[in-house]
Amino acid sequence: MTVLYPDLQFAHLTRPVSVGWRLGLQLTSALSSFIFSFLIGFVLLVLFVLFFDLSMFLFGTGFRRDFSL
Secondary structure, three states: OOOOOOOHHHHHHOOOOOHHHHHHHHHHHHHHHHHHHHHHHHHHHHHHHHHHHHHHHHHOOOOOOOOOO
16 A cells, blocks of 8 residues: 655655565675674684683683694
8 A cells, every 4th residue: 555645755655666676675684684693603703712712821721732742
């Protein structure tokens, strides 16, 4: 149901939205949410590695790896 506004500044609201524009908006929102979740996961991974590095340095615990043969 389209509402016809008498004012011309709202004329763009009465145009029907095309399918391609809707699909583009959905793809853009999906891509942005994927990038956002990837960034959050990357930050959590960096904090995890820093925490274990600091705990190994301060308390002598954490993931120790001995590369000597």
